[in-house]
Amino acid sequence: MRRTATALLIGSLLAPAAAQTISLPKDSGDFKIDQGSSFSATSSAPKNKPKQPGPLAALSEDLAEALGLISQHHASSNAQRPDLLTASALSSALRSLDPHSKYYDREEFAELVGEHEGQYFGTGATIISVKSGGELETYVLSVAAGSPAETAGLKFGDRIISVDGKAIGGLHSYEVREMMRGELGTEVAIRLERAGNRAQTDLTMTRGRVAHKTIPHTFMLDEGVGYIDLSGGFSYTTVTELDDALLRLRARGVKALVLDLRGNSGGIVDQAVAVAERFLPFGTKILSxxxxxPNEDRVWRSANRLPVTVPLVVLVDGETASAAEIVAGALQDNDRALIIGEKTFGKGLVQNIIELEDGSALALTAARYYTPTGRSIQR
Known part of the structure; x- marks a missing residue:
């Protein structure tokens, strides 16, 4: 039986690790969340599949015949993998519709769900790209407490030289991050150069379940000016992380705030709305x-009667996308914040997620979103 899952997604295709936005509730039984939430689904679909109409049945037969001929006669070893061929065919068909409709195989969909529940399988090292001598190099910025990276002894300032024997000089940290992630319990070998003495060291770590913080850093920039780094997308934990960051900054006497959305590639739309709501008074339009x-149409308004009122600056760049653009657009259109930076990515589409019976899924574009003044951000 196929389970149909509908999700309002505001994600992006900027990086493999944050391509779209979706998350499943903790329980595995029947569930349903009202439309407009991040996810709504039911397992009460009819047990008997409806018969396909004539054209679809003929297409299915043609596809099966084509796959059989490819398997028998094509020289490539991939011809023996009908799963790969089917995935490629579906991906090509969806790309012909729009840039963001997408097919996820079982592994990709499981990874996507895990990311937006605020976790992933990896080392727990936060890394950053720095250009040195004209080439990108990757350095360790921090390690999560109790993570495989901390256990192995990675330190701030260590330069990563290779991952599993592959030199990573010139690669962006996004690419290196994906190389360091993988299946739970598998090993990853890293060669690095220590920050203090520049000695090279080889380390092997076993990938584990790592909590993913969407706000990795919060601190005071200057007297009275607070800084919140919301660069890690929008997961189910984002608003809780934001409230905690605001509480800590208030305790230090914050009088103005910088919200950094650079590099934020999107996430769960309801979390983006809730972030904007923290700064916008009751009744203010956030998103439509x-x-x-017609049942896809909706307007979100702030329900916050005690918003944060300190002066606000929002930083954006070309990798600020989707859910992050919702926040920036809502704060800009309502004259609540000064937006500083580069032109943002431009993804303003809503996807419905349909989970298939084998655990794979389709993301199908169903709607566009608009800022409070009616601007479509979709490029």
Whole structure:
């Protein structure tokens, strides 16, 4: 039986680790969340699949015949993998519709769900790209407490030279991060150069379950000016992380705030709305969406009667996308914040997620979202 899952997604295709936005509730039984939430689904679909109409049945037969001929006669070893061929065919078909409709195989969909529940399988090292001598190099910025990276002894300032024997000079930290992630319990070998004495060291870490913070850093920049780094997307934990950051900054007498959305590639739309809501008074329009069907239309407004009122600056760049653009657009259109930086990525589409019976999934564009003044951010 196929389970149909509908998710309002505000994600992006900037990086493999944060391509879209979706998350499943903790329980595995029947569940349903009202439309407009991050996810709604039911397992009460009919047990008997409806018969396909004539054209679809003929197409299915043609596809099966083509796959059989490819398997028998094509020279490539991949011809013996009908799963790969089917995935490629679906991906090509969806790309012909729009840039963001997408097919996820079982592994990709499971990884996507894990990311937006605020966890992933990896080492727990936060890394950053720095250009040195004209080439990108990757350095360790921090390690999560209790993570494989901390256990192995990675330190701030260590330069990563290779991952599993592959030199990573010139690669962006996004690419290096994906190389360091993998299946739970598998090993990753890293060669690094120590920050203090520049000695090279080889380390092997076993990938584990690591909590993913969407706000990795919060501190005071200057007297009275607080800084919140919201660069890690929007997961189910984002608003809780933001409230904690604001509480700590208030305790230090914050009088103005910098919210950094640079590099934020998107996430769960309800979390983005809730972040904007922290700074916008009751009744203020945050976001609207319009779809092919009237039941896809919706308007979000702030329900916050005690918003944060300190002066606010929001930093953006070309990798600020989707859910992050919702926040920036809502604060800009309501004259609540000064937006500083580069032109943002431009993803203003809403995807519905349909989970298939084998654990794979389709992301199908269903609507567009608009800022409070009616601007479509979709490029």
């Amino acid at each position: 969406q319009q779809g092919r069907n």
